[in-house]
Amino acid sequence: MPYSLSQLLNRLSFRQLQVFRTVYQRHSYSRAAEELGLTQPAVSAQIRQLEQALGQPVFEYVGKQLYVTAAGEQLMLVVRSIFTDLERLQMELDELQGQVRGELRLAAVSTAQYVVPYLLEGFLKEYPQVSVRLRVVNRAQATERLQENRDDLIIMGMVPDSRSLSSMPFLDNEMVAVVRADDPLRYQQSLTPQPFLDSGLLIREPGSGTRLALEDWCARKRLSLNPKMELGSNAAIKHGVLAGLGVAVLPKLSVSAELRLRELAVLQLDGFPLRRSWCTVYPSSKHPTPVMQAFLDYVRSNLNSLHTRIYGDIPDP
Template sequence: MSLTLQQLISRLSFRQMQVFRAVYQQQGYGKGAESLGLTQPAVSSQIKKLESALGQPLFEYVGRKLYCTRAGERVAEHIDAIFEQVASLQSDLHRLEGKLSGELNLCAVSSAQYAVPHVLRGFLQQYPSVNVNLNIVNRTQAIERLNDNKEDLVIMGLVPNDRSLSSLPFLDNELIPVVPVHHPLATKTHIHPQQFLDAQLLSRESGSGNRLALEQHCQQQRLSLNVTMQFGSNDALKHAVLAGLGVAVLPRLSVLSELRLGQLVSPVIKGFPLRRSWCLVSPQGKHATPVTQAFLEYIQTNLKEIHQYFQSLDVV
């Protein structure tokens, strides 16, 4: 029996929709219950009530695997839209009170993880009711998430130029040569770039922003890039240099402590540091939420202070 709109509204609840969303996102009743702090029978009960109200099965088991039905997929789309509207309502009401609230969903490439928390600190001091979700990924994953429009903003260095994107540079990313303190190059004053690159060069994996920047530099300067070992993160690369496995080019911010402690040395080499910028990136034309807009305005207003802060962290 089809229900009138009024009857349907009277039988639906936000709790049912919240439970459905958890089961849908976690792809299971047990994990959905765990994410909400509920028992599995309580979750099953809420789903049954929702299915009864809508007159459609939303999930089904094939073997032991839970699948969402076609009706369930449509329900998921509409529930996402409803929750977005509720979040927008909350944000609007807070703005009437002179406050700003809501979520800021960011994705940052791994080299930016040393900078982003410092930038967020000032923003959250100004807007304490904002909740930030920050995902740290590699460059390939960042581009995928940018294509899928999964975050409000993506923070990366080398911005793809083969698509329509909005980009706001906000901080220099200096890539510097580093060697272990007891390495023969640590005390040399005149080092040819190729001599450094031939000294057991360790590098990030192919496709990473840092690797691309180094490859572009070598191509421009007609230098030979001879990578002896590659690593999936800057931390792993840094510790490989500390262990004496070779030399590397790393973001300055990622090795500040080791430089201060004298565990690593950054020799003077012509052409270095490589200077890039971290940028706030989003698809062109993407609608900015009030929180996203406030974050962009905060960055633009405080660019000078942000640069000064990071300069104060640098090694003298």
């Protein structure tokens, strides 16, 4: 039988909740013990005490696989909120002392991973006491993480159409038509987009932001899109072009090294580059932490210099 609220307050501890959160995140008692510097029996004992207080199991084993119960999922929603509020409190106390210190949790879609280091370089110089946790995800995962409020900010291109999200565009995402340097298409006169698209197009999986942008542009221009091959990442597509498998439309920044080395070339086609904006995105109902607000302010105040820093040394076609 579960305890009353007053009994829960007497029996629960932040240590138990911390242990629970770590087991939940690591999907393992042993990995949680290693991260927390505890023995596995100590982790098991903390979870048992937590389950006794709740009157329900939060984890269960099926075979050798650890699963989270329905009660565990509900508890995680509360635990995530508690620890987020504690982190915000710590940051706000630091801010009262004139310091910006704490963790910035970022998630970036794969096309934006090339941009984030440029953002962080100057920001961390200005705020050296901030630590950053960055996850690279696909667009579907980014949308899911937004819904679950798992990060401070998401950096993505095609923002879901929702009034419940706050977004700030900060940089053009230039998507260019890319071929291998020795591709005969480079020397065709008056090449138009459709023959290029019909020349063995390598493309991302359905739902990818890069693919959605290309599909949207083709629909507006009434061009047909018949991909030769689907690949799961921009890096795989880039190497496919290098290997001679076909052509592609890729973020310019993702092929910058190959353009400098003249291993790849950008075709000058009508309508290209396609332009979308990278944006910082978070739920509108979210109250920014001091660290999160400092990052947003930094990006906003450096909009004019970002394009030059990021694209300035990439050769033109």
